[in-house]
Amino acid sequence: xxxxxxxxxxxxxxxxxxxxxxxxxxxxxxxxxxxxxxxxxxxxxxxxxxxxxxxxxxxxxxxxxxxxxxxxxxxxxxxxxxxxxxxxxxxxxxxxxxxxxxxxxxxxxxxxxxxxxxxxxxxxxxxxxxxxxxxxxxxxxxxxxxxxxxxxxxxxxxxxxxxxxxxxxxxxxxxxxxxxxxxxxxxxxxxxxxxxxxxxxxxxxxxxxxxxxxxxxxxxxxxxxxxxxxxxxxxxxxxxxxxxxxxxxxxxxxxxxxxxxxxxxxxxxxxxxxxxxxxxxxxxxxxxxxxxxxxxxxxxxxxxxxxxxxxxxxxxxx
Amino acid sequence: xxxxxxxxxxxxxxxxxxxxxxxxxxxxxxxxxxxxxxxxxxxxxxxxxxxxxxxxxxxxxxxxxxxxxxxxxxxxxxxxxxxxxxxxxxxxxxxxxxxxxxxxxxxxxxxxxxxxxxxxxxxxxxxxxxxxxxxxxxxxxxxxxxxxxxxxxxxxxxxxxxxxxxxxxxxxxxxxxxxxxxxxxxxxxxxxxxxxxxxxxxxxxxxxxxxxxxxxxxxxxxxxxxxxxxxxxxxxxxxxxxxxxxxxxxxxxxxxxxxxxxxxxxxxxxxxxxxxxxxxxxxxxxxxxxxxxxxxxxxxxxxxxxxxxxxxxxxxxxxxxxxxxxxxxxxxxx
Numbered sequence: 053x054x055x056x057x058x059x060x061x062x063x064x065x066x067x068x069x070x071x072x073x074x075x076x077x078x079x080x081x082x083x084x085x086x087x088x089x090x091x092x093x094x095x096x097x098x099x100x101x102x103x104x105x106x107x108x109x110x111x112x113x114x115x116x117x118x119x120x121x122x123x124x125x126x127x128x129x130x131x132x133x134x135x136x137x138x139x140x141x142x143x144x145x146x147x148x149x150x151x152x153x154x155x156x157x158x159x160x161x162x163x164x165x166x167x168x169x170x171x172x173x174x175x176x177x178x179x180x181x182x183x184x185x186x187x188x189x190x191x192x193x194x195x196x197x198x199x200x201x202x203x204x205x206x207x208x209x210x211x212x213x214x215x216x217x218x219x220x221x222x223x224x225x226x227x228x229x230x231x232x233x234x235x236x237x238x239x240x241x242x243x244x245x246x247x248x249x250x251x252x253x254x255x256x257x258x259x260x261x262x263x264x265x266x267x268x269x270x271x272x273x274x275x276x277x278x279x280x281x282x283x284x285x286x287x288x289x290x291x292x293x294x295x296x297x298x299x300x301x302x303x304x305x306x307x308x309x310x311x312x313x314x315x316x317x318x319x320x321x322x323x324x325x326x327x328x329x330x331x332x333x334x335x336x337x338x339x340x341x342x343x344x345x346x347x348x349x350x351x352x353x354x355x356x357x358x359x360x361x362x363x364x365x366x367x368x369x370x
Numbered sequence: 371x372x373x374x375x376x377x378x379x380x381x382x383x384x385x386x387x388x389x390x391x392x393x394x395x396x397x398x399x400x401x402x403x404x405x406x407x408x409x410x411x412x413x414x415x416x417x418x419x420x421x422x423x424x425x426x427x428x429x430x431x432x433x434x435x436x437x438x439x440x441x442x443x444x445x446x447x448x449x450x451x452x453x454x455x456x457x458x459x460x461x462x463x464x465x466x467x468x469x470x471x472x473x474x475x476x477x478x479x480x481x482x483x484x485x486x487x488x489x490x491x492x493x494x495x496x497x498x499x500x501x502x503x504x505x506x507x508x509x510x511x512x513x514x515x516x517x518x519x520x521x522x523x524x525x526x527x528x529x530x531x532x533x534x535x536x537x538x539x540x541x542x543x544x545x546x547x548x549x550x551x552x553x554x555x556x557x558x559x560x561x562x563x564x565x566x567x568x569x570x571x572x573x574x575x576x577x578x579x580x581x582x583x584x585x586x587x588x589x590x591x592x593x594x595x596x597x598x599x600x601x602x603x604x605x606x607x608x609x610x611x612x613x614x615x616x617x618x619x620x621x622x623x624x625x626x627x628x629x630x631x632x633x634x635x636x637x638x639x640x641x642x643x644x645x646x647x648x649x650x651x652x653x654x655x656x657x658x659x660x661x662x663x664x665x666x667x668x669x670x671x672x673x674x675x676x677x678x679x680x681x682x683x684x685x686x687x688x689x690x691x692x693x694x695x696x697x698x699x700x701x702x703x704x
Binding site for chain 2: 114160164165166167169170171173174175176177178179180181182184185188286291293294297298301307308337339340342343345346347349350353354357358
């Protein structure tokens, strides 16, 4: 086992199996196919964005604006459809808006050279603000039937579109990260951007691609979320970045860049999904669940640090 | 050009900020009827007073190359618990009430500080986590009950409209004086008090600071404790201003404080920034915020979009200008 998985990932696998066993023992019908699909569907948009966030963080950057871009894309869709635009065309415009948002991020980060933390924090406010401008205090619904069907009904048998996209992106981004030259560039730049630059890598180009992809996928997930809920408001997807970043860091991706794997992130996604489900079963409220996620976020970085300290001390004693 | 190269970037930044503030006020004066009135002054000054302390704390943290995203949640917890405490003990002396708020905030800030300084977890991760943790603690603690003005002692209800003194037609409220004292004391300390200079030292070059014998962990920890205490002070002012406190109290104040600090010219890369800048940054952000709600041309829903744009513009200009300036300097010495 340890041949394929790092110690951290082995630990994640154990925790995942434990949460799975716990959920199954609480409710015997938990392991049915439909229930497993529901489990994924409840947070499907977040876990899709977590996949691209993995690459961004391994590249030693961060994108805090993802949830606001999701909200903006959903709000824009609601606005356009209610203004009488055909749904398909509105979807295209929303994805284009996502690309523009990503371009703004990418230019400021990769060309002007402002830290991504600052840029995407400002955009977290700015893009959310634009979403509020579009829908104001309203809740916009009246989406085309085919649109909400895509969000709520099965596409391949009982499996809905969003889950198909999740599996496709998991494989695609996993292969990109671990098996392509672009993926190696992402990791090398994340390990040491200066060294990468001096070895002739086009650092700005790699970062630009990542932030464009991050925004585009976020915009797509905003649409998926709107389709699943059937309506949008100004605060749609508010605060999702917390869950998304937690899933990535809990998966063993280093916040300092350079280290992490798609397998680890997949395991941590499964843990968070099962944990949320289990907490729901034990009737722990949504707010408390968010608190637990916050606790996990800190713990997933603190624990490895403490373990490293402990090991260093033991070595000194020996 | 010689003027540009001779004046320090910090001074240039403050001049630019003052001009921006002036331009904003003049612009809205032409747009909104009765804008330059004592009432509008009161509205903006008391609203800025709530943001100022939390921005001062945020500035100290950002100077050390960190960030505090949990400040708004700390404000909420403190405002709520202070309301509860004052309801249970209406005879609590006002000074003690303020100290209670700052102490409670400091305890929450210390939690951040310990994990960041000694757990070596980046502040963005820790405070993103405690942003959620502190807020969910408040939700559990409050049991979905609201603090109402009626449950608060009379002195607190009267506090927002209490005048410290008047200058001509302009009333200066007690809450405004309280906020200004926080700015002034911190500003003086950062300039003249040696241990406070360490915030700059750690922020501008952590490794060099450690080699110079500074305990960087302790400095970062102190910064977060202070940030918590100042968020607590803002919590007190928030409670006084609004009276009715729900579990969403202070939501988004962390972003507002970061906006004020960054617009005020505190470098997000650490090591520089001044309290006078933070004061002007907070005033600019709040002036725009309060004026937009009265401006008929643009809907008030533009507030957040403009706030984000303003932060981005300030940081971008700052980055480009400092790069240009260092180029000019290099040219000058040849």
